[in-house]
Amino acid sequence: MSAALKEALRARALEEGFSGLGVCRPDAIPEAAARLEAFVAAGRHGQMGWMAERMGWRGNPAALWPEARSVIMLAEVYTPVQDPMAVTMMRDKGAISVYARNRDYHDVVKKRLKRLGRWLIEMAGGEIKVFVDTAPVMEKPLAAAAGLGWQGKHTNLLSRDLGNWFFLGAIFTTLDLPADAPARDHCGSCTACLSACPTDAFPAPYQLDARRCISYLTIEHAGPVDPALRPALGNRIYGCDDCLAACPWNKFAAQAREVKYAARADLVAPDLAVLAGFDDAGFRAHFSGSPIKRIGRDRFLRNVLYAIGNSGDRALAEVARRHLDDPDEAVADAACWAVSRLE
Template structure:
């Protein structure tokens, strides 16, 4: 097959697999992204994501993952919502779950289509291929930028002139030589909407994120108690945060996804915090079947819900908060103590006095000793 034939088939097979966007770039060309990542990790801005440091050498360049890779076919799948995600923040008694996590796990959807595309390409051309979604140590956003699919905005996420902020990314590396597309230009200009909207001031400057301050990191990756300085700023966000994505002016060109797997489940659009707080482990697993939310586990999830309840000012929140003061998880108990303190100082003082004066297991009393 000629270069044009190979390139054409790669594009066509991506479309046949159901991807909304496809671009191609060299996988073996030099780039600066690896040095930026190294500086990010060396500065400690990856926070508690130790896996990023452990896999750093493999992340620095696509050929570090596979030395025979010559081309990268970068694909995108639109997950645009049918509403403004920021509207949900106005309802303090309701939980806000990031747009991407309100239905099926996108990793499963993308991986299935990538495998379909890769099998067909290998079968037709005989060229070796490997596929990646973002769980692999491959820097897919810089590849997408260099392929022309979009550019990494000041919030470090990909922005597309056609799809706005709402693209899931996947990559097929191949040993085949393909004709690359031109890189996209950065169109952020003087805009700083994404930087200014961040509730926790997680951006050190344009294009520089401190993950340890990011609500997405805190609610998903962080395993311990939420640091006190960020609890009030979390509001009712219990899994991820879309603020910097949602305010981007380029979303005026975005459209609602046509993929049913990404249409929000009704029960996940704006669930009551009080109902989520009552989920035990089996109920949590059943409620979030096939959802990316499931991977953080019940205890971290309820931790997040309790922070949101503490921020809600809702008198109905007291009952589930009181119930969770004796939860088996110290992480949950500590969050419940804070939520009670936020909701009702008198009830907190009475409960604290009763618990410290009575005979209690020291481990259970620890949350009240601060």
């Protein structure tokens, strides 16, 4: 019965719009705790203190909900239609990570997970909890254990069938479902993702130092960014896709099915001058429903000003000069840096 239920669940997941499903046990990643401890001990988590604070749950999914018998991992593809790297060559434009060019994936994936979970309860009973990147759950190791793919040398999950442009969601359940075989690593000798990183954020294959990662620096890091790293940010103002875009397995990437992931036209290559003009209300209105909204106007403007400083466009110096007296110290510092670079 459990095998038939799992196949019915897989079919239902595909109907809901997911691209893949795998199952593992809550104790399927015994090595994760030690790897996380080493990552935090080395300080590579930067300002993400929540990683250290909730390390026990994150390193041991069984401790998060002891009653859970199975972890259902789901993949949802957001493969871009446009070349994600094209905008990085447009120095007067802002480069926004592909996943953030429309609706917040947390909301979209969580609603789909809840619908799938309700169906599972109706079919077989039991209890569930759903997670999408906001709880102390190590989705990538769990997804690898569930056979959805493997963690590549860039530490992100990738798949022979899906590429590496996909979100992950988890359903913990008290039901006992058959586990899938873990995925095998197929990176081989390829180092394309490591070579693509503008800030050398990978100390070694399969290791990431978040303190040098552009996604971390533009989203999670508060305050000024190390001046030595600012030139390497280029025009990336929210996240970074370089290591994902470099992966050769993307030639097999599946197409995104969710229209809410299709890029808004105004977020594919927005003008830096326009973005720098937003006050707090304008910022919130423009990015309503977007994951960008959560970093706030000040951090976003800081990023835009770094991009202006890297643009080489002296006409943008006046735009930066307007923010020299900004109440936020990081914004004012970024404006000063941008002006000095352009003049």
